[in-house]
Amino acid sequence: MDTGHATYEGETLSWDAFMEHKIADLMFVADEDGDVLGWVSASKASRRSVFDGVLEDSVYIAPDAAGRGVAGALLDHMITAATEAGYWAMHSTVFPENQGSLKLHLSRGFTEIGIAHTMARMNYGPMEGRWRDILLLEKILEGGPAYPEYQARVKE
Ligand SMILES: CC(C)(COP(=O)(O)OP(=O)(O)OC[C@H]1O[C@@H](n2cnc3c(N)ncnc32)[C@H](O)[C@@H]1OP(=O)(O)O)[C@@H](O)C(=O)NCCC(=O)NCCS
Numbered sequence: 833m834d835t836g837h838a839t840y841e842g843e844t845l846s847w848d849a850f851m852e853h854k855i856a857d858l859m860f861v862a863d864e865d866g867d868v869l870g871w872v873s874a875s876k877a878s879r880r881s882v883f884d885g886v887l888e889d890s891v892y893i894a895p896d897a898a899g900r901g902v903a904g905a906l907l908d909h910m911i912t913a914a915t916e917a918g919y920w921a922m923h924s925t926v927f928p929e930n931q932g933s934l935k936l937h938l939s940r941g942f943t944e945i946g947i948a949h950t951m952a953r954m955n956y957g958p959m960e961g962r963w964r965d966i967l968l969l970e971k972i973l974e975g976g977p978a979y980p981e982y983q984a985r986v987k988e
Contacts, residue, residue, distance in 0.1 A: 834957065837930040838892070840964075842956030857917065858887070860909050862902050869897035872906040874914065877923045885920035885978070891936070903936050911940065911973065920978035924969045934967065942969040 833839055858874040870893035877886040889910060893903050914922065924942060926933045945968040953963050972982040 835930075836954060836957035836959035837927045838933070840952055840954065842954075855887070858910060858913060860906055860913075862897075862906055864897075869894055869900075870902045870906060872903075872910050874910060874922075877921075885918065885976070887914055887919050887922045889922055889924050891933070898932070904939065907936065907940050911971070915973045915975045918977065920973055920976035922971045922973065924971075926967045926969065928965055928967045934969075937969050937971075940971065941974075942971040944968070945970050 833841070853875040855874050855876070859871065860873075861871045862869040870891065872889060872891040874887040874889050877883060877888040889907065891903050891906055911922070922942070923945075924933075924937050925948075926937065928934070928947065948966045948968060950963040951966045954960050972978055
């Protein structure tokens with residue numbers, strides 16, 4: 833959050849507010865000897881029930897645990913768990929400046945959908961006052977129910 837390139841949220845949410853749209857079965861924490869290294873969570877990408885199989889992920893790693901493959905391992909775990917639970921796609925929204933998150937998602941097979949412009953104005957940190965764009969990424973889950981159709985289209 834300190835970099836201004838991770839989230840629009842400028843303040844820590846209460847647990848209830850944080851959990852309001854989270855899927856409890858798809859929250860995973862990485863720890864080492866009891867110290868939290870990072871976590872990944874997911875929420876529905878849309879409130880419309882027809883899109884129930886599409887998730888949006890969120891991943892945060894403690895600064896001193898970065899670069900050790902923790903986010904990759906957490907995201908891999910979520911992808912497996914989401915596929916087993918019947919979800920069919922994951923979306924991620926990343927500030928274009930957040931090269932770490934972009935590379936993380938690309939390394940796990942996410943592809944860029946495009947840029948949504950001036951999504952919101954930042955209200956904290958080094959980017960305060962700036963209208964920010966958001967890069968949208970997607971991953972159709974291999975082994976999920978939409979994958980055969982997706983694969984057929986990619987081959988066309
Ligand atoms: C971005 C972040 C999640 C990466 O976590 P991490 O544990 O350091 O990532 P990993 O070590 O698992 O790396 C995963 C992949 O991303 C790449 N990567 C990670 N950080 C990178 C960086 N800063 N620059 C370039 N590539 C990077 C790694 O090379 C690796 O690729 P590979 O699997 O092909 O080797 C972490 O830095 C973080 O929590 N940042 C702040 C919060 C944030 O921005 N969250 C995302 C909000 S959308």
